[in-house]
Amino acid sequence: MSQFETAVDFKQTVRQRFEQDGWIATPAPPDAIGYDIELVRDSECVAVQIKHQRAKTHAGQLEKFIDFLERPEAAKFTRGFLVSGSGFTPSVFTYMRTEEVVDVALASFKDNEIVWEDGDVPPPPARSQLTYIGVFTCKGGVGKTTISAHLAGAFALNGYDVVLIDLDRQSNLRKLLGDGVYIPGRRGGLGATITVLNHTEWDEAEYPETRVVICDCSPEYDANPEAFIEKFNYCLIPTTLNPLGINKNADVIRRTFAAVRRSNTSAELFVIVNNYHSDEAKRNEVLNRILKTEFETLMAHDPKCHYIDPETVAIRFSKQLLYWGYHIVENDKPQLAFREIGGRSLPRTDFLKLLDYLEDHTQIEAAKAQETRSSAINN
Ligand SMILES: Nc1ncnc2c1ncn2[C@@H]1O[C@H](COP(=O)(O)OP(=O)(O)OP(=O)(O)O)[C@@H](O)[C@H]1O
Ligand SMILES: [Mg+2]
CATH class of the missing domain: 3.40.1350.10 (Trna Endonuclease; Chain: A, domain 1)
Incomplete structure (x- = not known):
């Protein structure tokens, strides 16, 4: 200041x-x-x-x-x-x-x-422990896999060494991204890579440089290996703001909180709104208030439960995210929905903002690796 x-x-x-x-x-x-x-x-x-x-x-x-x-x-x-x-x-x-x-x-x-400023990534703080982030809601199709992959992309772009782990039996993440994904940098500049693994392939000792592990969960709580859930430092809980589902979604989130707490009492839980239509200010405000009110008592009981106000950060509905994964239909190489359309990438901005939010409200930034550049290998 x-x-x-x-x-x-x-x-x-x-x-x-x-x-x-x-x-x-x-x-x-x-x-x-x-x-x-x-x-x-x-x-x-x-x-x-x-x-x-x-x-x-x-x-x-x-x-x-x-x-x-x-x-x-x-x-x-x-x-x-x-x-x-x-x-x-x-x-x-x-x-x-x-x-x-x-x-x-x-x-x-x-x-x-x-x-x-020279426009470069500023030097990261000293390295520390591995941070585990789970993306979990006990409901299908809310965007767990989409958010896991693109949040990992934002981490990688910001110089974090990040590994994505597929905990879901459906193996959507592996189908979409194979062993990993390369995120191109600007013209000839440094890009970033994310390694994608099955939970059976993950071994902390084999990835000494990795600082952040993002786990894409199965919507069925019991299908997720408990050893991973126990390790979550943070858990992101995707939901949507739509009138028919609003009470149901609140209930789903309540059950999700309870499920995580069965094996993990220390993780900080963050609800994040996905498929957000930012041009619907009035209706969103009403729905947002309803959802927030639903959680107030819950959050009062568990101070580690947080609701990310969608007016601050939400993942907007976008065509890029809707058709993300089309590369498997075309047998093309894996990619994230970070490519510009008309000079902009809505998803990239949203996920960078989400990362900003998390860095501001968690200890994640301290986990950033010393070797910012070595994690962003131009392979
Ligand atoms: N913000 C968004 N805008 C547009 N489409 C989206 C958005 N988020 C997710 N989708 C689309 O919704 C569908 C479901 O998303 P996703 O597979 O990530 O959900 P999931 O919670 O992982 O589902 P499952 O429970 O089956 O694992 C996908 O087709 C994805 O492209
Ligand atoms: Mg999924």
């Missing part, structure tokens, strides 16, 4: 610093949204957005700034600068790399200085 008392003081100081660097810096008009300062120098006209907040600036905020720069009223700007008083989450750097953002530069404001 910066040493400045108010956002106004902070913005004023940043503006003066730009002026010292030879820019003509004008504060945005009071009714302007999307930027705080306009900078002019030679033929350049730059929109500066300033983040004065306690938490690190996250990928969702970067995306919003990019959206602003693409709007007609921002046409006069040649570039954008995002200046944070509290740094950036790792997902912001991944977003910059994978979306190949060229017209936005990131800077931190520290000790009265503008410090430009």
Whole structure:
């Protein structure tokens, strides 16, 4: 957090610093949204957005700034600068790399200085234990396999060494991804790989570099090897917001909590909304309130149960995810639904935001491997 008392003081100081660097810096008009300062120098006209907040600036905020720069009223700007008083989450750097953002530069404001980020993944914290994440709901077809695979993809893109384990007898994950999947980096740059294993093939000793293990569970609780459930540090519970299923889904989640607790009392459980339609704000708000109310008493009894508010993070419904896996029909090589369509990948943004959320609400970030680069081998 910066040493400045108010956002106004902070913005004023940043503006003066730009002026010292030879820019003509004008504060945005009071009714302007999307930027705080306009900078002019030679033929350049730059929109500066300033983040004065306690938490690190996250990928969702970067995306919003990019959206602003693409709007007609921002046409006069040649570039954008995002200046944070509290740094950036790792997902912001991944977003910059994978979306190949060229017209936005990131800077931190520290000790009265503008410090430009080099666009690279920041050095990870010291390594620690292996983190097990289960993706489990005792209901079929809610997106367990989809979320397991793409969350692993987000981890890999952020430099984590991650292994995906198929606990489901249906072996959907293995059918979709075989032994592993390669996620391409930007033009010729570093990509990332995820190893995919059957639960019988997993041996911690054989994967000393691995820091995160994501388990795709069977909807039938008893079909999942108990030895794995016991190890879960965190469990993601996918659900959906639809009116007919809302009470049933609440019941399913309640049963899911109870099932996990039979063999694991310490795991933190997070409900995540999948198939979210973000353009249905009003109806979502109502459904969201109903679902949240259902869990309030439950969460009061078990402080390790959490409901991720879909307004903060949800996995949106997307065609890319719906048809993800089509490569098996075409006998093509495995891939995730992270490829851009019209310059964007909705799923990739959602999963990076989910990872941001988890890093913020768990100890996962501490588990990141020292050798960020070696886990992202360009094979
Ligand atoms: N956000 C989404 N948008 C569009 N389609 C989705 C989304 N999430 C999942 N799907 C689709 O829903 C179907 C079921 O998803 P998935 O197989 O991941 O569910 P599951 O919970 O693992 O099912 P099972 O219980 O059979 O293992 C898949 O065809 C997938 O493509
Ligand atoms: Mg599945």
